[in-house]
Amino acid sequence: MTLTELKYIVAVAREKHFGRAAEACFVSQPTLSVAVKKLEEELDVKLFERSSGEIGVTALGAEIVRQAQSVLEQAAEIKEIAKRGKDPLAGPLRLGVIYTIGPYLLPELVRRVIDTTPQMPLMLQENFTVKLLEMLRMGEIDCAILAEPFPDAGLAAVPLYDEPFLAALPKEHALARRERITATELKAETMLLLGAGHCFRDHVLEVCPEFARFSSDAEGIRKSFEGSSLETIKHMVAAGMGVTLVPSLSVPQHLVASGAHDDAGLVVYRPVVDEETGLPPSRRVVIVWRRSFPRYEAIVALRSAILACTLPGATRLD
Known part of the structure; x- marks a missing residue:
């Protein structure tokens, strides 16, 4: 069983046609058909119901196709992880913000991040301090903008303003x-x-x-x-x-x-x-992140974008 074969069965299930699936995968129809048949023989199950019209997916085949899609997504994530390792600014940054900061900082911050690091889109989460700290510990977000003081959770922190x-x-x-x-x-x-x-x-x-x-x-x-x-x-x-x-x-x-x-x-x-x-x-506003988070350069880029915002009345901290 290979990732290529999984890609083929997902394409056939989506297109419901071997010819269109082959075009979508940039291979010939015989190549795709042989690979699908080989996978069916290996699994000893029938994935598709073939007829002169559209291709149907068997009940068991639909379950296998869903799992194949999940495997392909996870394989793609491995590539993204490797890519981010080479370029820490490549890929989304999951940012949490408390409710009393988000509405006033985020509109300008999002625009600045788009201008300076378009390859690093922000995935935003507004919540209470306690909830954001929990999400940080669980790895559900990468960093958070909070106001001191907050419970010490063994996180790295740097002041903003x-x-x-x-x-x-x-x-x-x-x-x-x-x-x-x-x-x-x-x-x-x-x-x-x-x-x-x-x-x-x-x-x-x-x-x-x-x-x-x-x-x-x-x-x-x-x-x-x-x-x-x-x-x-x-x-x-x-x-x-x-x-x-x-x-x-x-x-x-x-x-x-x-x-x-x-x-x-x-x-x-x-x-x-x-x-x-x-x-x-x-109040002192800070950015916090897990000490194990590997994309330190992304934190630096985000902090620079925050300090470049207007921040009316606030005192920026070096």
Whole structure:
């Protein structure tokens, strides 16, 4: 049994005609017919029902053809593995991204990767940090863009950028008239948070840890509300339900620079500072991968493409 014979029976099953199958395989019809007959004799089964019209596939033949297709696909993957070994940038790169980064980074990143390394298409997966780490360990993705901190899974990591947080406020809110806001001032507000599982929720609670209590009768603190995505949270802010913190990449830079409200005229964004340090609260975004991953050059190319993106408000890290 050879891969060539398997290729022939798959072609016959697809074309339902020996002549067309031979043309598709670039061989003569007698060559293909002899090879198919030889395989049937070796297996001692009848794969095809021959008639003057179309060729039919027997029930057992259909099962064998499906397995042959799987074998051919796996053989092709072996060639791809060898090809990637010679050129680490050849072949898809399976990239995971957390929900609070993907929508704001990926549109420009995908275009840059297409321009710089078209032979390395990105296969994208958005998910929570914990799920992406699990997929990395299982080999289901090659690398992931995450925000620190995250559970140490023995992965290699390199920093990409530091991203400050901005306060998102209803346009009529008293703090919306301020040029900047302190973390202390936010503690008296109704804070809108992402739901459990989002690492950005934890980042917000680091800035305003009081909201972790979720107590409606806590002194000076009102109950917090949750949303499923940053964009949903922004709509809740626009509706006057409270305030929130958002990463700078999620806000068009001209709105921050000019102090203007969003396009709908309902939300304003203001810088936030820590009263003790005078610095804005921020998160560090990194790219992580398995230490055994052989295509290090692909990681380097991806990192270069990320750092070439606009990254409004963020500080790139060497």
